[in-house]
Amino acid sequence: MLELKNISKNFGGLKALHGISFSIQQGEFVGLIGPNGSGKTTLFNIISGQLKATSGRIVYNGKDITALRPDRICKSGIARTFQIPRPFKGMTVDENIVTAVLFGDGDDVTGESELLRKAEYYKELVGLDVNSATMPVELTAVDLRRLELARALATQPKLLLMDECMSGFNPEEISRAALMLKKIHEDMGITIIWVEHVMAALMNHVQRVVVLEYGELIAEGTPSEIAQDERVVEAYFGEKHVLGDA
Ligand SMILES: Nc1ncnc2c1ncn2[C@@H]1O[C@H](COP(=O)(O)OP(=O)(O)OP(=O)(O)O)[C@@H](O)[C@H]1O
Ligand SMILES: [Mg+2]
Known part of the structure; x- marks a missing residue:
């Protein structure tokens, strides 16, 4: 490979x-x-x-x-996570994940509700238990790493x-x-x-x-x-x- x-x-x-x-x-x-x-x-x-x-x-x-x-x-x-997390700081956690979804699989997504469902899916997958309006700056160091992984996975x-x-x-x-x-x-x-x-x-x-x-x-x-x-x-x-x- x-x-x-x-x-x-x-x-x-x-x-x-x-x-x-x-x-x-x-x-x-x-x-x-x-x-x-x-x-x-x-x-x-x-x-x-x-x-x-x-x-x-x-x-x-x-x-x-x-x-x-x-x-x-x-x-x-090929997706990678960064040793020092690099979220889009001006976007919510969900928007960060949605951006990755759109980048990886944008053509197949039919609407906003599906995008939000996908954000929830990736948050749950990595154990990131925060609501959709949370900003990266509000995350703990551990949750920032989870977000990093969620974004990488969301590119499929x-x-x-x-x-x-x-x-x-x-x-x-x-x-x-x-x-x-x-x-x-x-x-x-x-x-x-x-x-x-x-x-x-x-x-x-x-x-x-x-x-x-x-x-x-x-x-x-x-x-x-x-x-x-x-x-x-x-x-x-x-x-x-x-x-x-x-
Ligand atoms: N952009 C850069 N410019 C100059 N030197 C660099 C750069 N990136 C890495 N280095 C140097 O290259 C070497 C390898 O660094 P690298 O970050 O790849 O190590 P690492 O194995 O990931 O270490 P760690 O376990 O601490 O994360 C180090 O000596 C480092 O200082
Ligand atoms: Mg390193």
Whole structure:
């Protein structure tokens, strides 16, 4: 479904990504992990078109999307959430979701009442329990992350890139969110690449893990293989911030 071919990204003299190659099959649920600054968000920015790679190619369903604009990439079925939520601040929560619905599926929507029903549907799906006139500024940090996910899902993606959607969640919120992700993956059939510092949740739910360190891919495998990989343990699990800095 998605093929990254030798992706590199330089910011001036800094090599944020160096020769990253891996593939994602349709229907997979993949975790992307690595210490702070290892290049996870940069890779999402490149896949979703916010940043252009210095070199390398991205192929999505057989089509080269390396040079496409972000809106075209989203239209083709790749949605992402931002690590720092980016709602339209002048719009209500419902309007934010409706905008995403219209962007993703606008042609099929017949009227305003259907749009509002869809907004309710996505709010319920992600556990965002606020009324329709609520403004983003009124949301808690946790609810802002839920809105971020609702907007991404409302574009009806085939591939969802999630950048730390559970930061700041308490253990109960994490287990609820993990169940929701399972539903998104299994029932809605959405392929997911998930970046998360909440290790236990990620390792319990993903089928495969890709590990970055200093912009390089250092390991790839099942959660149990990755948990025993010496280089990963050293790079990642050995650092005390991993479990605490969620
Ligand atoms: N727009 C930019 N301009 C310059 N440097 C950048 C830019 N974006 C990222 N970087 C640098 O690239 C490196 C990778 O950053 P990135 O945000 O991708 O890491 P990350 O793995 O997402 O980290 P975290 O876990 O903290 O979110 C870091 O050294 C960062 O400072
Ligand atoms: Mg990041």
